[in-house]
Amino acid sequence: MVAVTPAELPQFREIHRSFQSGETISQVLSECGVSAQNAEVWIKAAQRVYNLSRIFAGQKLKLNVDTQAQDLVSLQMELDRETNLVLRRKEGVVVATREMVELGRRLRVVQGTIAQSFYVSASRADVPEEIISDVAEVLGWDLNFTSDVQPGATFSIFYDETPRAGDAEDAPAAPGRLLAVRIENKGKIHEGIYFRNPVDNSESYLNRDGRQLGRAFLRFPVAYTRISSEFSSSRFHPILKRARPHNGVDLAAPTGTPVRAVADGRVEMADWSSGLGRYVSIRHDDVFESGYGHLSRIAPSLRPGSMVRQGQVIGYVGATGLATGPHLHYVMYKNGTYINPMSAAMPRARSVTGTALERFRSTVTKIDAAYAAAGRAGGRLAVASAPAAGNTTRKN
Numbered sequence: 434m435v436a437v438t439p440a441e442l443p444q445f446r447e448i449h450r451s452f453q454s455g456e457t458i459s460q461v462l463s464e465c466g467v468s469a470q471n472a473e474v475w476i477k478a479a480q481r482v483y484n485l486s487r488i489f490a491g492q493k494l495k496l497n498v499d500t501q502a503q504d505l506v507s508l509q510m511e512l513d514r515e516t517n518l519v520l521r522r523k524e525g526v527v528v529a530t531r532e533m534v535e536l537g538r539r540l541r542v543v544q545g546t547i548a549q550s551f552y553v554s555a556s557r558a559d560v561p562e563e564i565i566s567d568v569a570e571v572l573g574w575d576l577n578f579t580s581d582v583q584p585g586a587t588f589s590i591f592y593d594e595t596p597r598a599g600d601a602e603d604a605p606a607a608p609g610r611l612l613a614v615r616i617e618n619k620g621k622i623h624e625g626i627y628f629r630n631p632v633d634n635s636e637s638y639l640n641r642d643g644r645q646l647g648r649a650f651l652r653f654p655v656a657y658t659r660i661s662s663e664f665s666s667s668r669f670h671p672i673l674k675r676a677r678p679h680n681g682v683d684l685a686a687p688t689g690t691p692v693r694a695v696a697d698g699r700v701e702m703a704d705w706s707s708g709l710g711r712y713v714s715i716r717h718d719d720v721f722e723s724g725y726g727h728l729s730r731i732a733p734s735l736r737p738g739s740m741v742r743q744g745q746v747i748g749y750v751g752a753t754g755l756a757t758g759p760h761l762h763y764v765m766y767k768n769g770t771y772i773n774p775m776s777a778a779m780p781r782a783r784s785v786t787g788t789a790l791e792r793f794r795s796t797v798t799k800i801d802a803a804y805a806a807a808g809r810a811g812g813r814l815a816v817a818s819a820p821a822a823g824n825t826t827r828k829n
């Protein structure tokens with residue numbers, strides 16, 4: 434646990450250490466050759482910034498010890514990922530400060546073969562949990578991880594992480610973003626490649642051809658329990674007691690269930706609309722428009738003209754207007770005519786084009802080079818990199 438690095442003078446020792454469970458700072462200092470009297474001075478000085486009785490197992494410590502004087506020259510302790518406590522002697526007085534730690538960036542590629550499940554094999558290969566769940570999300574449209582993936586399938590996962598400046602190279606670092614994944618299963622390749630579009634700054638995962646993964650439209654805007662009324666050109670209306678076309682589909686769900694925009698678009702209406710109660714409609718493009726009725730609440734920031742993203746919560750299921758129970762009345766217009774959103778052919782996801790596509794192709798070339806380099810290195814690659822433009826720290 435104790436690593437000594439050669440210092441200029443033999444009396445000075447630099448010691449890297451982690452606290453063991455149950456240890457106190459006094460024990461550690463004494464073990465490192467600091468007299469009890471001197472230790473007390475440093476611990477007291479730290480008090481103004483941090484209480485050194487509040488330490489936890491695994492917390493890292495770097496000490497510079499003057500073995501002759503049985504005293505410290507400096508002490509540095511990790512408080513959290515981005516902050517260190519630093520104690521130094523300045524003109525005879527011990528001064529304590531909190532200092533921000535610089536976060537670097539390291540690129541990692543991990544390759545492996547799936548034995549029983551993707552999850553087990555990836556975590557055995559030390560792929561962080563967060564990255565594994567990103568993989569499942571990114572390829573989830575394309576690949577059913579619980580039933581489709583067979584033993585013998587291979588994976589390549591490319592992600593970045595943010596090591597703390599001064600940490601040892603093999604010290605664990607916080608995972609950043611999934612940059613690319615490739616799974617070869619039953620002779621078929623499933624890929625997702627992270628891309629920030631330089632033209633509109635949108636971020637998405639694309640396949641190798643530059644087509645967005647997933648669909649242009651979500652299949653359902655809500656997690657519903659059942660379809661309480663189908664789309665039909667004529668049905669008996671339960672409240673109006675007469676035959677009337679049902680221009681949408683009713684998705685029964687408990688009051689308060691979030692309702693999501695099925696695709697990117699611009700809000701046309703976010704208001705009360707007689708029988709539909711609280712109603713939101715979204716124009717997606719020249720052709721498609723969707724509508725969401727009987728909402729108990731509309732998302733507070735939503736106004737006509739607001740831009741929404743696919744999957745964004747626009748309101749919550751309710752029973753406002755003419756409704757016998759909580760459900761979402763979901764409608765889809767194509768060129769101004771109602772269509773059945775459950776069966777109509779929806780447009781495929783968009784592709785990047787033009788200059789964005791050129792940029793994307795060079796990204797793909799770099800990823801292929803990283804995969805190949807990892808292959809030559811036995812399935813593992815770690816490369817220090819310049820910090821990413823933009824924040825790669827996870828926002829969970």
Ligand SMILES: [Zn+2]
Nearest residue numbers: 681682683762
């Ligand atoms: Zn309805």
